Amino acid sequence: MSAAFLNTLEVMANGLMAGVLYALVALGFVLIYKASGIFNYAQGVMALFAALTLVGIMEGQVPFSHLINAVLGTDVHHFGWHLPALVGIVLTIAIMVLFAWFVQQVIFKHLVGQEPIILFMATIGLAYFMEGFGDMMWGSDIKTLNVGLPQGGSFAIEDITRTWAAEGERYYGMYIDNLDMIATMVAAVLVGALVLFSQYTKQGRAMRAVADDHQAALSVGINLNFIWVLVWSLAGFVALVAGIMWGAKSGVQFSLSLIALKALPVLMLGGFTSIPGAIVGGLIIGVGEKLFEFWIGPLVGGATENWFAYVLALLFLVFRPQGLFGEKIIERV
């Protein structure tokens, strides 16, 4: 194989793995949108909040320490423990479930049946509240998240791919990030689990039913409130996974909440209501933007990754507004 072909392959592989991370964020949106018709602007902040909480718990940070110190004149910062990642993750999941319950009881329970735009505005409020709350609780400094995932490139893949090049080519092997590979596997397992859950379990069926018609769901004995708490919990869990992957890659910082913006074009492509759509949309955007940068980028001065996804999404909005996998917009006239 020629070096140019191998380079293209490498770009595609990296694109696929970046796409998986986009898909992870998009998945959280789809879950909530499907079950409640709420476009959850706070999904990115949820990922940030989950990652902050995980780091805080693992490092034994005292929550609200600045507030406590300012009010009481004390000087507490750390409990002085370091918890293993698994314990931290379990505790963080518990907190995200609590958060889901809180959001449902305090906000969305009172907004049932409201216009989508009102629900959307509520999630914007929620996003800013959470950002401030996360800041107050855990501080605003950049934190490193170390849950024991391997960092750096994979030497094994570099060694193997080096032998693929044709004789005489100057080729040094592919650079594939270990973390990206793990993120891909985790995302695959997560998606598989979510699909099994929504297709084959009682709660999954109930979730789809609630998404479709509230009245009908009530009439067959489904507790709407419970289902919504469940959905927000699931979205919280997906946010945690996304937060771990992005946090491990580039540190837990407040710009993490902006990954929500990267999920938007993914949703336009995949459709807001389709779990497979979120995955495929993420992959297309991941690969698309990397290949575009690789081929076209040098001709136009680079930095195409910043806008490629949005332009693609725009094209989709014009020609196929329901996305690749979204439910068909059928209107009876």
Add this chain to the structure above:
Amino acid sequence: MNEMSSEEGYFTADGRKIGGVLMEMKNITLRFGGVKAITDISFDIREGEIRAIIGPNGAGKSSMLNVISGFYIPQEGEVWYKGAPRPQMKPYEVAQQGIARTFQNIALFEGMTVLDNVMTGRLNHMKTGLFAQALWKGKAEAEEVANREVAEKVIDFLEIQHIRKTPVARLPYGLKKRVELARALAVQPSLLLLDEPMAGMNVEEKEDMSRFILDVNDEFGTTIALIEHDMGVVMDLSDRVVVMDYGKKIGDGTPDEVRNNQDVIDAYLGVAHD
């Protein structure tokens, strides 16, 4: 109809045995702000009977059905179910007690197939754990198969096999009504509430629906309470009829008794349009 007051029930004209009281509404009053939708109404529904609530538009029939199914909570009065007063409940809790219903404007899961819709009626009959269900093994599989059998039986019964896998959104109105009935039947309810099951149907569809309602009652012994304003249909179908007008009860008895009740004639038949 003096035997109606006995606890053992009564025999209908066509010889069916009607049992004891399944549900009793005691002095129900329902207000929306200053408007009284229902004023001090009492009646009972007995096991195995087809009970109709009729009345002109705006009489409060649908409100009454919504009280029974828990969608509305009356300000006064008690709902007795299976011999005990029912505490205040959410609609989904009422449904879990075995009271299934259909809606006047049809509430189906439009994105799902007919079979999936009917299967949602089985949700409360699923007991196995989450993980067993996701992996579909052992007990969960046996349970799924059993529930599926009930669903298929109902589908057979209502003659909608040919559209089992069709998304509901694609079906015509009459069939949607039938699918909604199928979902309610899949619950295997103790009490089946039908809100205007014949509304908007043509004559042929009405006849089909009447036949299905009679067959359901006959075959499964299901107690049925239905609302309808097509008088002809109601008189043929039901064992006993409650007549409402302006939120008040103005008549209660067999179709014949109701037909000869002067108040009913004045309020309702007097303005009948066909």
